[in-house]
Amino acid sequence: MKKINIILGILAFSLLLLVGSASATRQEIYTTGAVTSFGTYSFTENINFLVTSPGEQEIGSIIVDGTYNGEYPWIIRVYTDNKQTGGVSEGFIQQTGAGLVSSDGKFFIPIAINCPNFGNEWLFVPDINDPGYQNYIPPSKVDERPYNECIIMGIDPRNANWVAGPDRILFSEDDNPLGDTTLETPFEIRIRANFDRKAVAGDYTANLYIEIIPAP
Amino acid sequence: MKHRCTQMPFKATQMSTDMKKIILLLILILLPKLSWAAEVQPAKLELKAPEGKTYNGVLTIVNHKNYDMDIILSSSSYRYVFTKNTIFPDDKAKLPSCQNWIKFEQDKYEVGPGESLRVNYSIIVPEKIGGEYLASILVDEKEVSTPEITQKPKKQDMPAGRVKIAVTQRLTIPVYLIIEGTEKLAAEIKDFKLIKDNQEQNIVEFQAKLKNTGNIHIRPKGNLIIMNSKGKIVKNISSGEILPIFSGYAQIIPLWWKDPSPGEYTAVITIDLGNNSLLQKKIQFEI
Numbered sequence: 001m002k003k004i005n006i007i008l009g010i011l012a013f014s015l016l017l018l019v020g021s022a023s024a025t026r027q028e029i030y031t032t033g034a035v036t037s038f039g040t041y042s043f044t045e046n047i048n049f050l051v052t053s054p055g056e057q058e059i060g061s062i063i064v065d066g067t068y069n070g071e072y073p074w075i076i077r078v079y080t081d082n083k084q085t086g087g088v089s090e091g092f093i094q095q096t097g098a099g100l101v102s103s104d105g106k107f108f109i110p111i112a113i114n115c116p117n118f119g120n121e122w123l124f125v126p127d128i129n130d131p132g133y134q135n136y137i138p139p140s141k142v143d144e145r146p147y148n149e150c151i152i153m154g155i156d157p158r159n160a161n162w163v164a165g166p167d168r169i170l171f172s173e174d175d176n177p178l179g180d181t182t183l184e185t186p187f188e189i190r191i192r193a194n195f196d197r198k199a200v201a202g203d204y205t206a207n208l209y210i211e212i213i214p215a216p
Numbered sequence: 217m218k219h220r221c222t223q224m225p226f227k228a229t230q231m232s233t234d235m236k237k238i239i240l241l242l243i244l245i246l247l248p249k250l251s252w253a254a255e256v257q258p259a260k261l262e263l264k265a266p267e268g269k270t271y272n273g274v275l276t277i278v279n280h281k282n283y284d285m286d287i288i289l290s291s292s293s294y295r296y297v298f299t300k301n302t303i304f305p306d307d308k309a310k311l312p313s314c315q316n317w318i319k320f321e322q323d324k325y326e327v328g329p330g331e332s333l334r335v336n337y338s339i340i341v342p343e344k345i346g347g348e349y350l351a352s353i354l355v356d357e358k359e360v361s362t363p364e365i366t367q368k369p370k371k372q373d374m375p376a377g378r379v380k381i382a383v384t385q386r387l388t389i390p391v392y393l394i395i396e397g398t399e400k401l402a403a404e405i406k407d408f409k410l411i412k413d414n415q416e417q418n419i420v421e422f423q424a425k426l427k428n429t430g431n432i433h434i435r436p437k438g439n440l441i442i443m444n445s446k447g448k449i450v451k452n453i454s455s456g457e458i459l460p461i462f463s464g465y466a467q468i469i470p471l472w473w474k475d476p477s478p479g480e481y482t483a484v485i486t487i488d489l490g491n492n493s494l495l496q497k498k499i500q501f502e503i
Binding site: 046047048049050051052053054059060062075100111135136137172191193195199201202203204205206207208209210211212213214216 | 259260294295296297298302354356376377378379380381382383384385386387388390459460474
């Protein structure tokens with residue numbers, strides 16, 4: 001009996017260690033309220049990369065894990081908010097731009113991301129403070145993108161035709177409320193930047209925001 | 217997200233208590249980890265406040281993680297989610313914003329593991345205004361000890377630079393503020409028509425164009441009844457609840473009828489704006 005209790009104790013202690021070490025690198029946001037919950041998502045919290053050679057290269061990836069609970073319109077989008085970036089050692093940036101910001105705030109290197117639902121396409125990550133930032137508008141044609149927002153996932157409202165399924169009837173059994181821009185988790189967001197020969201050597205930083213916009 | 221099945225085929229009555237404990241522990245270890253982080257309530261604020269007064273409210277944030285967390289609050293512009301059926305006003309003007317009226321008692325909190333936080337906020341409503349104003353409350357979540365650039369280069373591979381990207385998770389709470397006593401809930405069905413563009417699949421589509429002519433958003437529900445030439449109801453189709461349609465905006469509400477039989481019909485659409493406001497329009501058609 002004592003042996004079993006000791007084994008149980010060791011197993012419980014191991015479990016605590018496992019949970020503790022895994023959760024130290026993850027964060028999740030979970031919402032509840034009057035509207036239906038859309039579950040929880042977690043993201044890698046920071047990326048470090050050493051630039052050792054010029055050229056276009058992947059600087060890291062963000063692992064997204066989460067759940068999805070049902071038919072619920074929402075969007076997950078990515079942008080930088082470099083107005084808030086002081087650089088690694090400097091204080092305040094007058095000018096804002098998308099991507100990585102040099103430590104003196106003078107230089108920017110654009111970044112692009114790729115998710116499994118993008119295919120081979122890499123999408124530029126805009127800065128939300130840019131005057132040309134265009135919010136998501138559903139395109140009228142499949143190959144149109146009348147916005148420059150970087151949407152990772154989006155579930156259009158129920159009255160969008162393309163969630164209707166093969167029979168084109170909304171609210172019927174073959175509806176695909178997840179639409180065609182969603183992904184099963186976990187998945188990886190890969191990040192790429194081009195450190196060409198014109199790029200100024202030094203430290204670069206960025207505040208990357210992954211924003212969840214629930215049903216309005 | 218695929219969920220793992222945790223049912224186990226065994227008879228509990230035939231097992232010893234210690235065996236049950238071991239199995240329970242193994243199930244706990246094998247279960248997918250469900251460790252919620254910040255839980256924020258409410259997820260949406262639809263408020264009414266009189267002009268010239270201050271509205272006071274509370275957000276509740278719970279840290280379900282086992283480490284300290286920084287919660288940073290700010291107000292921002294409203295995040296629109298449009299559909300392909302949205303019709304914008306001619307001037308495409310943005311709706312009035314109450315972003316700058318929202319104040320937090322504190323805008324940064326450190327929340328310990330398992331702790332619950334009540335965040336007091338106020339909305340200072342100016343005088344001599346009416347209608348509806350929109351904004352968002354942004355809840356940013358960061359782990360307290362965000363590491364600095366830590367990766368050390370090897371001597372033979374000295375870097376030309378270092379890169380650090382801090383990833384912040386941001387949750388948006390939409391805010392709708394109606395100025396009490398000035399609200400006008402109104403809409404018009406501008407058009408209701410039949411489109412027969414998918415005859416090979418024997419589907420007809422109805423489209424109702426609904427325009428918000430009031431000064432606050434509406435969340436209408438549509439219902440279509442189709443009657444044959446004898447007045448008998450042959451089909452009842454629901455549109456579900458439509459996302460907010462803002463003042464001056466219009467929305468196409470599509471409804472589909474699959475496999476209609478040839479004949480003469482009357483279709484009546486009823487749109488419920490809430491507050492017992494119903495709109496109706498009918499058309500007669502032949503298939």
